[in-house]
Structure formats: C-alpha cells, structure tokens
Amino acid sequence: MKKIIFSLFVALSSVSAVQAADANAGKEKAGACSACHGPTGVSGSPMFPNIAGQNDAYLIKQLKDFKSGARTDAMMAPMAANLSDEDMADLAAHFSGLPSANEQAASSGADASTDAAPASAPAAGNVEIVTSTPAAALYAGNVAAGQNKSAACAACHGADGNSLVPTYPSLAGQSANYIAKQLADFKSGNRKDPVMAGMVAGLSQEDMNDLAAYFAVQNTQAGTGESNAAGHKLYLGGDAAKGITACIACHGVNGKGMKQAGFPGLTGQSKDYLKKQLASFRDGSRGNDNSAIMRNISIKLSDADIEAVSQYITSLK
Numbered sequence: 001m002k003k004i005i006f007s008l009f010v011a012l013s014s015v016s017a018v019q020a021a022d023a024n025a026g027k028e029k030a031g032a033c034s035a036c037h038g039p040t041g042v043s044g045s046p047m048f049p050n051i052a053g054q055n056d057a058y059l060i061k062q063l064k065d066f067k068s069g070a071r072t073d074a075m076m077a078p079m080a081a082n083l084s085d086e087d088m089a090d091l092a093a094h095f096s097g098l099p100s101a102n103e104q105a106a107s108s109g110a111d112a113s114t115d116a117a118p119a120s121a122p123a124a125g126n127v128e129i130v131t132s133t134p135a136a137a138l139y140a141g142n143v144a145a146g147q148n149k150s151a152a153c154a155a156c157h158g159a160d161g162n163s164l165v166p167t168y169p170s171l172a173g174q175s176a177n178y179i180a181k182q183l184a185d186f187k188s189g190n191r192k193d194p195v196m197a198g199m200v201a202g203l204s205q206e207d208m209n210d211l212a213a214y215f216a217v218q219n220t221q222a223g224t225g226e227s228n229a230a231g232h233k234l235y236l237g238g239d240a241a242k243g244i245t246a247c248i249a250c251h252g253v254n255g256k257g258m259k260q261a262g263f264p265g266l267t268g269q270s271k272d273y274l275k276k277q278l279a280s281f282r283d284g285s286r287g288n289d290n291s292a293i294m295r296n297i298s299i300k301l302s303d304a305d306i307e308a309v310s311q312y313i314t315s316l317k
C-alpha cells in the first residue's frame with residue numbers, strides 16, 4: 001500500500017519535471033541489484049549496504065560517482081557503468097520509497113507474508129549465513145603440509161590442481177578461503193556430492209587449511225574454449241529485463257573472482273562443470289552459497305543462458 005501511495009505521489013508531483021523519475025520502472029530495473037542489496041533494498045549480508053529508505057538525491061549522487069569513478073568500488077563500478085541518468089533516477093525513486101531496514105524488521109513479524117520478495121526466489125534475508133570460513137583461513141594453512149596431503153586429490157583434480165577431466169573442477173589458484181569453505185561444506189553436508197563427501201570425511205580443519213593453501217598458490221591455467229557472443233553480453237552486462245546481475249560484478253573481468261570476498265574464480269573450469277553448478281544452484285541441489293547469492297541469480301537463467309555463459313567463461317584467460 002505504501003508503495004502504491006508513493007508511486008501516485010511521484011506521478012502527481014513530477015508532472016512538471018522534464019524527465020519524471022518512475023519508481024515502478026525503477027523496481028523493474030532493480031532486479032540486478034537484489035543479489036547484493038536484497039530484493040527489498042535490505043541486504044542479507046554484512047558485506048553490502050542497505051539502500052531502502054535512503055534519500056533519493058544521495059542515491060543518485062552515489063550512482064553517478066560510481067559511474068564516473070569519483071567513488072571507487074570494484075563491485076559497484078560495473079553495475080553503475082550500464083546505467084543512464086534516467087535509470088539512476090528511477091532506481092533512486094524505487095529504493096528511497098521502500099521502508100527502511102528498521103521499518104522492515106519491525107513489520108516483518110506482523111505480516112511477513114505480504115513481503116515484496118518474489119515467491120520463486122529465496123529472499124536473501126531468509127537464508128542463514130554460513131560462517132564455516134573464518135577470514136583467517138586465507139593464510140591459515142601450511143603449503144608444504146598441504147602438498148603432502150594432496151596426493152589423495154591428484155587422481156581427479158590433477159597434481160597441481162589443474163584437472164584434465166571435465167567432470168572434476170580445477171582448484172589451482174582458487175582462493176584458500178573458498179577452497180576451505182567448500183571442503184567444510186562437503187563435510188557438513190551443506191554442499192552435497194557423494195564423491196567429495198567420502199574424500200573429506202577424514203579431514204580435520206587443519207588438513208583443509210593446508211590443502212587450501214597448497215592449491216591456492218598453484219597457477220590457474222587459461223581457458224582454451226571458444227567465446228560466445230550471448231554469453232559475453234550476459235557475463236559483462238547481466239540482463240536488466242530479467243533482473244540478472246552481471247557475473248563480472250563478483251567473478252571479475254577475467255574470471256579470477258574476488259579472493260577476500262570468497263567469490264570463486266571461474267577461469268580454467270570446464271564447460272561441463274560450469275553448467276552442472278549453474279543448474280544445481282538453479283534447482284537448489286547446490287545450496288551452500290551465502291545469502292543464496294548464486295541461487296537467486298541462477299533461478300533467472302534459461303537453459304540457453306547457462307549454455308551461452310558457460311561457453312563464454314571457457315574462453316577467459
């Protein structure tokens with residue numbers, strides 16, 4: 001109801017404006033923001049700011065600054081790069097009109113069922129944040145000890161973590177905190193795979209940190225696949241109409257990921273492996289992504305999108 005009144009207000013108050021900001025159009029365009037800022041502008045992760053209920057003019061200024069480079073942030077830069085002045089005004093009208101985080105928290109007990117979150121996608125705020133990876137895991141392991149322990153992994157993942165078999169992912173150069181998180185998730189059952197469950201059952205936290213440290217310092221091999229135009233477009237720009245966040249925002253220009261944030265590198269992975277992971281996030285059979293970041297994105301991907309973007313990723317060097 002609040003939103004309806006708000007859009008009416010915008011419609012009435014901006015008749016004289018040359019280019020009226022449109023909160024409804026902003027809502028449509030906000031799909032690409034929800035992976036990080038939450039479907040209602042309240043983020044499910046402490047990494048990302050809440051933007052619901054923020055001042056309209058402040059939001060527009062921040063977006064302009066991210067676009068011009070006056071404010072620098074590796075995640076927001078590619079998001080803002082694609083926005084026109086009109087997009088920014090619409091998005092700001094939408095987010096400034098939403099109830100703030102405190103207001104949403106206060107009313108969620110009373111009428112959670114009328115929340116604006118789409119029923120099809122798990123709302124970021126509802127998913128428990130998994131804290132299996134202490135930041136210390138980044139440097140916690142011992143590389144030499146990890147090398148000794150990695151003999152058990154070589155048959156499938158390659159001695160230096162570069163897999164030769166499409167069904168087995170490469171681990172070389174992946175961040176230690178991502179690898180350690182995956183191992184802990186396989187062990188807890190938070191990520192399910194019958195083969196890996198058997199491999200990690202006997203590993204201690206120290207073993208996992210050592211293995212992660214060893215694979216993290218190996219060299220990632222460049223992709224050797226052919227590029228794909230549709231996949232290229234989706235990876236770099238997302239799909240505003242379908243509300244798909246650009247992959248580049250988290251996985252980086254060259255697919256190297258963002259180590260501190262725990263966003264994995266994708267470069268060097270086989271198309272088979274990439275397709276399987278995206279399909280598993282989409283049907284929820286892989287659900288170990290914090291705040292459902294990848295599930296919320298994959299649910300909007302068609303089979304053709306998955307095919308195209310996976311093909312494109314195999315061409316990243």
Ligand code: HEC
Binds near residue numbers: 047059072
């Ligand atoms: C990949 C994750 C990600 C996506 C997707 C994303 N953002 Fe952000 N956003 C961030 C991060 C991280 C920051 C904090 C940047 C910093 O530390 O300076 C931020 C900051 C902002 C801010 C500044 C907030 C403040 O209080 O200063 C605004 C406004 C914003 N984002 C709007 C958007 C809009 C609109 C979209 C969709 C078009 C979007 N963001 C998509 C990650 C993201």
Ligand code: HEC
Binds near residue numbers: 150168
């Ligand atoms: C018999 C083959 C096999 C062996 C041996 C094996 N793995 Fe795996 N590993 C797999 C498969 C298959 C997957 C992909 C599971 C999936 O599809 O989700 C995987 C996935 C992983 C992942 C997740 C990679 C990613 O990008 O998310 C990590 C990390 C991993 N393995 C580490 C190890 C370590 C460390 C060892 C040795 C202790 C090991 N594996 C031994 C088959 C194996």
Ligand code: HEC
Binds near residue numbers: 235245262266274297
């Ligand atoms: C908001 C950040 C974000 C965006 C945007 C994003 N991802 Fe991810 N992605 C992640 C995170 C975080 C994980 C790891 C989840 C976990 O902990 O297992 C991941 C995991 C993956 C994996 C599995 C990697 C592996 O080694 O198993 C694939 C494949 C993937 N993403 C592809 C994509 C594609 C394709 C897009 C664009 C359509 C995309 N991602 C957009 C954050 C993001």
